[in-house]
Amino acid sequence: NAGVTQTPKFQVLKTGQSMTLQCAQDMNHNSMYWYRQDPGMGLRLIYYSASEGTTDKGEVPNGYNVSRLNKREFSLRLESAAPSQTSVYFCASSVGLAETQYFGPGTRLLVL
Amino acid sequence: GNSVTQMEGPVTLSEEAFLTINCTYTATGYPSLFWYVQYPGEGLQLLLKATKADDKGSNKGFEATYRKETTSFHLEKGSVQVSDSAVYFCALREYIFGTGTRLKVLA
Numbered sequence: 001n002a003g004v005t006q007t008p009k010f011q012v013l014k015t016g017q018s019m020t021l022q023c024a025q026d027m028n029h030n031s032m033y034w035y036r037q038d039p040g041m042g043l044r045l046i047y048y049s050a051s052e053g054t055t056d057k058g059e060v061p062n063g064y065n066v067s068r069l070n071k072r073e074f075s076l077r078l079e080s081a082a083p084s085q086t087s088v089y090f091c092a093s094s095v096g097l098a099e100t101q102y103f104g105p106g107t108r109l110l111v112l
Numbered sequence: 113g114n115s116v117t118q119m120e121g122p123v124t125l126s127e128e129a130f131l132t133i134n135c136t137y138t139a140t141g142y143p144s145l146f147w148y149v150q151y152p153g154e155g156l157q158l159l160l161k162a163t164k165a166d167d168k169g170s171n172k173g174f175e176a177t178y179r180k181e182t183t184s185f186h187l188e189k190g191s192v193q194v195s196d197s198a199v200y201f202c203a204l205r206e207y208i209f210g211t212g213t214r215l216k217v218l219a
Contacts, residue, residue: 004155033207042201042211043156058207090155098144098205103155 002026004104006091012110013081021076021107023091031094032074033101034058034066036087043090049074050097081111114139118202118210125192125217133187133213135176135202145169145178145185146203150212156201159187192217 007022025032030051035043045058047066055066063085065077074093078085088108092101119134137145144163148156160169162178162185169176174189185202194217202210 035207035209040211043209045207048207092156100146100158100161101148101156101207103157105155 004091004093004102006089006104006107008107009105010108010110012112013078014112015082017081018077018079019081020078021089021091021109022073023075023104024073025091025093025102026072027093027102028071029093029102030071030096031099032068033092033094034064034074034076035090035092036060036085037090037106038087046076046089081109083111085109086111114143114204114208116202116204116208116210118200118213120211121199121214123213123215125215127194127217127219128191129217131187131189131192131196131215133200133202133215135185135187135210137183137185137202137204139183139204142180143205145176147174147176147185147187148201148203148209150199150201152198159200194219 004025033048034046044060049055049068052071067075088106091104094101115138146161147159149159150156160171162169165180167178176187197217199212199214201212
């Protein structure tokens with residue numbers, strides 16, 4: 001049972017480049033989330049999807065877009081990367097909102 | 113609005129010492145409360161949770177009691193081990209996390 005998987009594990013980008021972070025879960029969960037983790041800031045929610053077909057902004061959505069491709073997959077896109085987006089990105093899923101979240105291993109992104 | 117405040121770290125303890133990590137919250141209604149743990153190089157994983165006032169969550173020797181009168185959900189463990197070294201996050205409802213408290217346990 002894989003749980004929540006994320007790709008890639010590590011990525012280096014130049015300022016202005018674009019990329020998509022992939023996330024998939026095999027637990028038949030309805031809700032999915034994208035967070036970024038920065039030193040001293042804890043986890044901050046970027047976007048979430050309460051159920052298939054819906055997405056909503058979190059605390060720090062600027063510079064990001066998301067797609068809930070199907071029930072399993074939830075991708076995060078950076079259209080024009082900036083150094084301020086250097087962070088560790090975590091995807092999570094849960095049965096529903098306010099339920100226990102299950103996290104992926106993270107993607108470490110460095111923007112030069 | 114909804115928010116979580118937890119004590120800043122790092123917290124350094126000797127093995128078998130007593131641990132308390134404070135967490136207080138601001139919210140309307142009766143939100144679910146969680147403690148997550150993050151081991152080095154990994155994602156977060158649920159440690160324990162409580163869904164209503166006076167509930168006590170427990171797991172792996174850790175405990176936390178949902179205190180509505182003090183809006184708190186402090187994490188405690190009677191005797192820590194080196195393997196408990198990690199970052200601990202208090203969380204409120206679906207996606208409101210504290211800033212994390214790093215715990216280091218020395219042998």
